[in-house]
Amino acid sequence: MPNYGSSHMPESSSSSIHTSMIAPGVLGVKIIGRLDSLSTGSIWRETNLELDRTSPKQVIVDASEIEYCDGSGIGYLFELRRRLEKGGGELSIRGLHKEFQQLLDLFKPSEFEEPPEIKPESFGFFEKIGQSTGKICEEARALVEFVGETGTALLKALLNPKQVRWKDALLVAETAGVNALPVITLIGFLMGLIMAFQAAIPMRQFGAVIYVANLVGLSMVRELGPLMTAIVLAGRSGSAFAAELGTMKVNEEIDALVTMGLDPVKFLVVTRLLAAVIMTPLLTLFADLIGVLGGSIVLISLGYSLATYFRQIFSTVTYVDLLGGLFKSIVFGLLVAGIGCLRGLQTEIGASAVGESTTRAVVGGIVLIVAVDGIFSVVYYYLGI
């Protein structure tokens, strides 16, 4: 008789197993007590040992004294049957209470044949190389396609500015540009200050402190201003673009645009690119200025006047330096916004997909910035800028 609720004590000692060879090749197994998730483990192990030792042709389970049997117990009996039938043996279960028998009958051994359907994907060395190459090619193709599509859309937008959703672009310009001012201010100011301070100490020994102005002015305007702005943009806005478009993709909003006949690139990417192209040079200009101001603090504290400092800067930093830096920043802005949008649109299904896209957007953005900055350095060097 099953005895529901008579023993609530979940101890493994509440069950036991007794085995004996009834006849040659026939193993008798008697189980007493509860076959539940706590007790089945030890019984399962003991049975396996016994089966390995005796390799019987037939097993007879006396189940009449099993008082409770849950999913694990059913699993145990099922595995016993499966194992025997696979080896051409036979299992008979006697006296199992009807309800447990019904549970057991729910599963057919044939449906649990090993190995499970899923093929383990193991590839050889060369296949792996091929796969990676394929992935890289695919990625490159997507990039080229995206650049082409975006370029066309941008060109069309410039030829026909009425079609651009300027309201959206302004909104992006505000969040990506105006709202970035505090952090740009902080970093730019500290950058100029620290650079001037570090340089002033050794340069004082040579009486060349005034040339700190040259150093700060040139490096801010030519390199650090554009670079820092672009990196802040990648962290603040590249990630935001990827997350926004990624969420829209996951929410089927992109699909909705497509079936409305609206091109997501034109509708979402162009506005963001335009905003980035307009805002990055402005932010860069601001960063240049703030950095130079930061440097002035050091020189003023060393006894130079602000006027001397700025005269020195204006005598070294030319418009070519300034415009070169600003042009660079436009390219950086395009790259950061572009990769953010691309990663957003590439988002796949699933809860972690948006996070992944965001990460890829930021990392990709920064790598691109650094790589392209290197190219710019070489080109500017040969152009004599």
Next chain:
Amino acid sequence: MNPVQDTIIGVEKITAGYKNTVVLQEVSFEIKRGEIFIILGESGSGKSTLLKLMIGLNKPLSGSILIEGQDIVSAEGDERLAILRKFGVMYQRGALFGSMTLLENVRLPLEEFTDLPPGAMDLIARMKLSLVGLKEFGGLLPAELSGGMQKRAAIARAMALDPRILFLDELSAGLDPVTSAELDHLVLSLAHNLGITFVIVTHELSSIYAIADRVIMLDKELKGILAIGSPRDLRDHSENKFVRRFFNRQGISDAPSEKFS
């Protein structure tokens, strides 16, 4: 309104799938103008795949899908735009643009595709919202609405340019029975008053009996159509036992159809 019995959507020998699986094999059927057509099937049987094919989001491996005689599979450019203009889609989760209010959501297609004066766009958008019973909620953001209201708003947006066909994905999924019944009523009244053809994915048997003219049942093993016909026909006369059993599930009375007309 008396629906004219001509074909509005013709699916012809569609074979489609993903990277290394075929989901639909040589599937053909027709949808008549003005009918409420329901797509049924166990999960994974290809309902969403079929819907995405019909709205041109996915491309089949072979076959064609004619919408009012124009093939959406091969159409490009302006021809494709013209086909897209014939239908609206309500996505499973609504897919309302989260940064816009309901009114702006419904206005968007009008802004993009018409040269109506701004005031007229507002009025039309408000009229669409009132058709789905959301007249007072135009100023809210999608996140401020319940699931049922979001689906209504999505239907309003889908109707912005007065399409002849509406595709609704998972109409009653995730909704309580009362809301689901309200949506059924909305569909019936839109079909009745505006003569819109509906193609709907749903599992709600009560809703199927209440609104469906015809049902298509997809099957995973067959990679195609298990049964097609009116729900009552399938319940009483299908050769397939599983189909009869499905339509006979308990709790569905044989009460006369609540359909208008």
